[in-house]
Amino acid sequence: MKEQCPFAEIENKWQTFWEQNGTFKTDISKSGKKYYCLTMFPYPSGTMHVGHGRNYIIGDVVTRYKLMHGFNVLSPMGWDAFGLPAENAAKNLGIHPKESTKKNIIHMKRQLKEWGVGYDWDREVATCHPEYYRWTQWIFLKMHQMGLAYQKNAQVNWCELCTTLANEEVLPDGTCERCGKPVTKKELKQWFFRITNYAQKLLDDITMLDQWPEKVRNMQANWIGRSEGANINFTVTETGDPCPIFTTRPDTIYGVTFMAIAPEHPLLAKLIRGSKREQEVNDFIKRQLMVSAAERSNDSSAKEGVFTGFHVTNPYNGESVPLWVTNYVLMEYGTGTVMAVPAHDERDFRFAKQYQLPVKVVIQNPDNNLNGSTMTEAYIGDGPMVNSGPFNNRHNREAMHDIIQLAKDKGFGDFTITFRLRDWLMSRQRYWGAPIPIVHCPKCGAVPVPEKDLPVLLPDDVDFRIERGNPLASHEKFINTTCPSCGGPGRRETDTIAQWLCSCWYFLRYVNPRTTDKPFNTGDINAWLPVDQYIGGIEHAVLHLLYSRFIVKVLHDAGCCSFREPFRALFTQGMICKRSEKDGQIYKMSKSKGNVVSPDLLVKQYGADTLRMYTLFIGPPEKDAEWSDKGIEGCARFIKRIWRRVYENKDILTSSEKYVCKIKEMRDKERDLYRKLHETIENITQDMETGFHFNSAIARLMELANLMDDSGINTGSTEQEKAVYRTAMETLLILLSPFAPHIAEELWQELGHKSSILKTQWPVVDKDALKRDELEIVIQINGKVRGRITVPAGIDNKKLEAAALENETVQKFIEGKPVRKVIIIPGRLINIAV
RNA sequence: GGGUGAGUGGUGAAAUUGGCAAACACGCAAGACUUAGGAUCUUGUGCCGAAAGGCUUGCGGGUUCGAGUCCCGCCUCGCCCACCA
Numbered sequence: 001m002k003e004q005c006p007f008a009e010i011e012n013k014w015q016t017f018w019e020q021n022g023t024f025k026t027d028i029s030k031s032g033k034k035y036y037c038l039t040m041f042p043y044p045s046g047t048m049h050v051g052h053g054r055n056y057i058i059g060d061v062v063t064r065y066k067l068m069h070g071f072n073v074l075s076p077m078g079w080d081a082f083g084l085p086a087e088n089a090a091k092n093l094g095i096h097p098k099e100s101t102k103k104n105i106i107h108m109k110r111q112l113k114e115w116g117v118g119y120d121w122d123r124e125v126a127t128c129h130p131e132y133y134r135w136t137q138w139i140f141l142k143m144h145q146m147g148l149a150y151q152k153n154a155q156v157n158w159c160e161l162c163t164t165l166a167n168e169e170v171l172p173d174g175t176c177e178r179c180g181k182p183v184t185k186k187e188l189k190q191w192f193f194r195i196t197n198y199a200q201k202l203l204d205d206i207t208m209l210d211q212w213p214e215k216v217r218n219m220q221a222n223w224i225g226r227s228e229g230a231n232i233n234f235t236v237t238e239t240g241d242p243c244p245i246f247t248t249r250p251d252t253i254y255g256v257t258f259m260a261i262a263p264e265h266p267l268l269a270k271l272i273r274g275s276k277r278e279q280e281v282n283d284f285i286k287r288q289l290m291v292s293a294a295e296r297s298n299d300s301s302a303k304e305g306v307f308t309g310f311h312v313t314n315p316y317n318g319e320s321v322p323l324w325v326t327n328y329v330l331m332e333y334g335t336g337t338v339m340a341v342p343a344h345d346e347r348d349f350r351f352a353k354q355y356q357l358p359v360k361v362v363i364q365n366p367d368n369n370l371n372g373s374t375m376t377e378a379y380i381g382d383g384p385m386v387n388s389g390p391f392n393n394r395h396n397r398e399a400m401h402d403i404i405q406l407a408k409d410k411g412f413g414d415f416t417i418t419f420r421l422r423d424w425l426m427s428r429q430r431y432w433g434a435p436i437p438i439v440h441c442p443k444c445g446a447v448p449v450p451e452k453d454l455p456v457l458l459p460d461d462v463d464f465r466i467e468r469g470n471p472l473a474s475h476e477k478f479i480n481t482t483c484p485s486c487g488g489p490g491r492r493e494t495d496t497i498a499q500w501l502c503s504c505w506y507f508l509r510y511v512n513p514r515t516t517d518k519p520f521n522t523g524d525i526n527a528w529l530p531v532d533q534y535i536g537g538i539e540h541a542v543l544h545l546l547y548s549r550f551i552v553k554v555l556h557d558a559g560c561c562s563f564r565e566p567f568r569a570l571f572t573q574g575m576i577c578k579r580s581e582k583d584g585q586i587y588k589m590s591k592s593k594g595n596v597v598s599p600d601l602l603v604k605q606y607g608a609d610t611l612r613m614y615t616l617f618i619g620p621p622e623k624d625a626e627w628s629d630k631g632i633e634g635c636a637r638f639i640k641r642i643w644r645r646v647y648e649n650k651d652i653l654t655s656s657e658k659y660v661c662k663i664k665e666m667r668d669k670e671r672d673l674y675r676k677l678h679e680t681i682e683n684i685t686q687d688m689e690t691g692f693h694f695n696s697a698i699a700r701l702m703e704l705a706n707l708m709d710d711s712g713i714n715t716g717s718t719e720q721e722k723a724v725y726r727t728a729m730e731t732l733l734i735l736l737s738p739f740a741p742h743i744a745e746e747l748w749q750e751l752g753h754k755s756s757i758l759k760t761q762w763p764v765v766d767k768d769a770l771k772r773d774e775l776e777i778v779i780q781i782n783g784k785v786r787g788r789i790t791v792p793a794g795i796d797n798k799k800l801e802a803a804a805l806e807n808e809t810v811q812k813f814i815e816g817k818p819v820r821k822v823i824i825i826p827g828r829l830i831n832i833a834v
Numbered sequence: 835g836g837g838u839g840a841g842u843g844g845u846g847a848a849a850u851u852g853g854c855a856a857a858c859a860c861g862c863a864a865g866a867c868u869u870a871g872g873a874u875c876u877u878g879u880g881c882c883g884a885a886a887g888g889c890u891u892g893c894g895g896g897u898u899c900g901a902g903u904c905c906c907g908c909c910u911c912g913c914c915c916a917c918c919a
Contacts, residue, residue: 004873215838215914222837222915229919247919260919303917328917338919346835347917420918541914617859619846623839624912631846634859637874644874683850696848699858706858778854783900785854823899829853833899 005643007607011742015113023758024063024118026074028511028524035071036528037063038507038567040536040544041078044104044126045085048111049589049596050627051576054615058573058692059535060117061616064738065688068762074528076510077112077119079105080503081128082496087432090464097432098460101128111599116608116741123513127502132509133434134455135519136502139551140426140437142558144448148194151446154425155264158186163429163469185289191436191495192423195550199224199419202549211569213622216541223542225420230404232413234259234339237311237320241267246334246418250403251396252341254388255362257352259312259323260305260338262331263288268308271323277309281325288327303328303351314339315412317389326351334418342378343370349378362387363396424547426498431462431471433496441483441490450484456492470494504548505555507531507566526562534567541572571692574624576615588624597627609740610636616694616739638702639743642732645708646747652716652725654752659723663768670724673711677728678769680704684735685762694739701736704728731763778829779804781813797824804830 018024039059042052056077063075079101086097105126112119125132143149157165159176165183176183195202203224206217229248236243243259261268263285272281284306305326313320328347329338342352342359352359359372364383385391390406391399407413427436435456437449449456459478462471472478472494483490508520511528515521536544545567552566575588578595587593602611613635619625646653661674680700687693687700708728713721730751737744737757748757772793777800779787787809791800801822804810810832821833 218837219914225915225918227918245919249919326917328919330918333918335919340919345919347919418918420915538913617846626846628846628860631860638859640873686850695846696858699848702858776854780854780900783853783898788854821899823853825853825900829900831853831899 005607005640005743007609007639007742008604010746011114011116011608014742014745015116017745017756018116018118021756023756024073024075025120025122026072026076028072028074028528030072032072033070034074034528035066035533036074036507036531037066037533038074038076038510038531038535040534040540041080041503041506042108043080043083043085044101044108046104046107048108048599049576050599050602050611050615051589053111053115053599053611054576054621055535055537055573056112056117057115057612057615058571058621058694059533060115060612060741061694061738062533062535062692063118064741064758065762067758068734068737068760070761074123074510075119076123076125076513077117077121078123078125078506078510079108079127080499080506081105081126082133082433082499082502084430084432087430087464090432094464096460096464098128101126114603114608115599115612118741123510125506125509125513127434127499127506128432130455130457131514131516132506133458133497133502135509136434136497136505137437137449137454137456138451138519139501139505140497141448141451141454142560143193143554144438146554146558148197148554149191149426150194151189151191153187154190154192155185156188156190157183158188159183161469164188188427188429190425190427191438191493193426193550195424195547196419196421198550198553199226199421200417201553202421202546205549205553205565208565209567209570212567213570213572216538216545216570216572219541220546223421223546227418227420229416229418230407230413231335231416232315232339232407234312234314234337236267236271236323237313239271239310241271243267243312243323243337244335245337245339246416247339249341249344250407251385251391251400252344252362253314253316253339253403254385254391255341255343255360256314256319256321256339257342257358257360258321258340260326260329260340260348260351261308261323262329262336263325263327264331265325265336267337268325271310272308275309277307281306281308284325303347303354305351305355315407315410322357324355332422333420343372343375344378344380346378346380349375360387424498424500424550426501427495428498429470429473429494430496431458431464433499434458434502435472435478436493436495436497438493439481439483439490440493441486441488443488444483444485444490446493447483447485447490453484458496472496500543500547501551503544504551507534507548508555508561522560529561529563530565530568533569533571535571535573537575538572545570571622573621574619576618576625576627578627589627597629602632606632606636607639607742609639609743612741613639613698613739617698618695620695621692635698638705639740642705642736643743643747645705646729646750649716649725649729650750652722653729654750655722657722659719659726661723661727662720666720666724667718669711669713670718670720673707673713673728674724674769675772676704676707677724677731678765680735681731681763682765682770685765697735698739701732701739704732708732733757734760734763775827777804777827779807779810780829780831781810782833783831786810786813793827797826800824800830804832 037059039056063073066073081101086101089095089100090097127133140149159165159181161179161181165176203221203226206221209217227248229246230250231244231246234243234245272278305324308323308325310323311320312323340348342349343361344363359375361370361372362385364370364386365379365381366383370379382396384393385396385399391403404415435458437454437456439447439449441447459475462475464471479492479494481490481492508525511524512521548566553564555561556564577588578597587595589596599611610632614632617635666674683700684697687697713725716722733744733748734757745757774790775793776788776790778785787807789803789807791803817834819832819834823831
């Protein structure tokens with residue numbers, strides 16, 4: 001017998017075996033039941049910590065479990081390889097993104113293999129490869145062709161050195177996260193995708209996602225943010241300019257006492273030019289535009305405003321109310337103009353009080369008569385309408401429809417639905433991304449690059465000096481080209497495609513990763529999609545998962561696929577956190593907090609199987625977990641124990657004799673272990689099928705192993721001892737194999753099996769094994785446990801009741817008190833109420 | 835402010851969905867084998883109590899024969915969205 005489990009050797013052996021035998025290779029044309037198990041591909045940042053590892057290990061357990069159920073499983077992996085960190089490294093350290101990305105991919109791939117995670121590496125993709133981004137560009141063109149890609153001027157966060165910044169890259173003090181320079185707003189012509197055209201579909205089809213976490217579905221619904229209301233056309237009293245507003249509360253429209261407009265609103269610029277208050281209003285606008293996005297969106301920041309000198313006329317009652325420019329109206333939502341009803345809106349009320357604007361009650365509180373001049377807070381409840389012309393005395397909710405209908409009839413408004421969702425900004429002023437396949441021609445405008453000319457290659461020889469901004473923008477060889485339409489001189493678009501687009505169609509590419517004449521084969525993706533199980537972090541609940549749904553819907557409408565949703569079931573795993581030694585707080589693992597646990601060291605110290613098991617045993621996979629360096633010992637001990645037991649009992653386990661489990665011939669101790677074995681099969685299977693209760697599944701394996709030790713039947717003195725022990729050990733290995741595959745394969749082979757344990761069918765429960773001759777019944781008196789009796793299985797209730805009442809301790813507690821009621825839960829307990 | 839999840843031993847947690855609370859593991863304590871143990875094994879380990887027994891799932895109420903689980907109210911914490919008209 002080997003003294004110690006040589007896990008490094010074993011892991012190497014089996015990882016090589018799986019690779020050489022193509023264990024995880026998928027023949028997509030094979031008939032039979034398919035299963036597409038997908039774990040979100042990573043950004044190749046360099047190294048992965050145990051928190052990242054959890055993700056892939058969960059996916060691997062599912063893959064192996066499904067393989068053992070005879071599914072044709074597709075389990076691919078790739079790299080979301082375009083991104084800012086690589087470009088920063090180039091600017092700061094002088095390493096080309098191509099090189100750093102390549103290096104990082106090699107390292108991370110090694111890590112995945114070390115963990116024994118099984119993928120079909122023949123299907124590997126990296127979004128930064130021209131063979132891949134060619135088709136990302138193709139999708140851009142498809143969008144353009146369908147009228148879903150367009151250009152418009154938009155405000156971006158702009159740093160003179162680092163070019164465009166995402167909101168997340170702007171510090172709360174309004175400076176650039178990277179270089180510390182002030183961030184300003186800059187208007188740039190940008191490409192957008194009309195995801196808003198699909199807002200309703202994206203919202204409606206959430207109902208199809210019944211195997212997604214409710215939380216994610218809610219987050220998406222909130223993000224899409226549908227509001228029903230009305231558009232009402234006010235007009236500027238002095239000039240007659242239209243001033244439309246959107247409201248969800250048309251029932252308060254007679255209570256409008258002022259109008260609020262966003263500082264960026266074009267109407268405002270038009271009105272104030274040359275007006276009396278131009279100076280004052282302009283000062284206010286300038287001040288607002290300088291405030292950083294983060295600061296402005298801070299709820300606690302003061303509400304400010306300035307009277308513009310203009311008024312608007314309310315089409316319902318002809319009243320003219322002052323027009324104020326304020327910092328709390330968003331240009332991007334609704335019409336950028338808000339009708340203010342201080343009496344019935346919290347924010348409008350506070351603003352009105354601050355600037356002494358009138359408060360006009362138009363909905364009466366049935367419980368407490370409201371008075372506009374004495375109110376201390378807005379009344380947002382319901383009640384009969386007052387001061388509202390033809391709608392007086394009607395209930396506000398009930399009148400809502402007629403109020404909008406009136407506007408429609410008179411031609412100054414209509415029913416409207418507004419979404420919070422905005423069009424998707426596609427342009428990035430960055431180098432490390434797929435070039436937008438557009439040529440700007442002075443004659444023909446923005447001309448799409450013909451499909452046959454794809455990919456538009458990203459040049460390698462660019463200048464990464466920080467002061468040059470986007471390296472592509474100064475690469476004249478790249479920029480100068482001919483117009484695909486007229487053949488005259490044209491200039492290439494130098495913005496690149498947002499990384500999000502690269503990652504929201506990769507699950508299609510995995511099906512046909514090497515086709516060179518199209519992104520995918522429609523017949524094949526129709527057969528393999530939707531993804532049966534998608535696994536990843538909750539942080540993608542909105543962006544990636546919403547974008548992917550959008551792209552699939554567009555491809556569906558373009559006739560490229562028959563499915564409407566990309567992911568049938570979604571599992572979002574929790575993060576692994578660790579207490580920081582610096583301040584004792586618990587954080588998710590990050591380099592800056594210094595609480596990263598390296599799986600590489602743990603693999604060396606304990607082996608991959610132990611790391612995998614502990615990662616799963618630490619807690620329910622959908623919840624965050626706190627890493628403990630001590631806790632891993634338990635899993636290490638368990639694996640070593642199984643290892644020893646196999647060698648200690650090798651005679652029984654590998655004997656050429658055929659042992660058959662026969663319940664009738666078993667004594668109690670064999671019978672008990674045999675029952676436990678089948679209970680374990682039943683429970684683990686349930687753990688796997690209903691939610692991913694891997695932590696419980698592993699606990700049950702430990703229980704089984706404990707009973708195998710405690711039952712004392714491994715001496716093999718009778719045939720049934722041998723039969724049951726051997727069956728239990730073999731089954732234990734099969735059940736263990738998704739979690740600790742290397743050791744399971746090794747011991748499986750040690751027991752004389754020739755093929756991979758993955759080729760074994762998942763064990764099936766023997767219902768007879770679960771039966772019991774005798775049952776222990778708990779006796780409760782008034783709901784408290786007072787004793788227990790052992791009775792034959794199937795005893796009738798009367799006999800059980802009699803037996804319980806005879807019980808000594810029961811007698812003691814009853815002590816002649818009258819028995820009021822007896823509740824019997826068959827096979828479980830009996831409760832006597834006295 | 836809106837949405838959402840959670841609160842169980844010294845620790846990570848479990849509880850067949852209303853039926854024996856604390857499975858499994860860590861840690862700790864005592865012991866065995868050892869030159870030694872950070873290997874392995876055995877025993878113990880929710881709290882109070884000498885014991886009988888009592889108490890215990892954030893707090894307070896309720897439904898029920900029976901509540902960690904369901905209902906009502908409160909407290910605390912987490913995450914997501916947030917000036918959305």
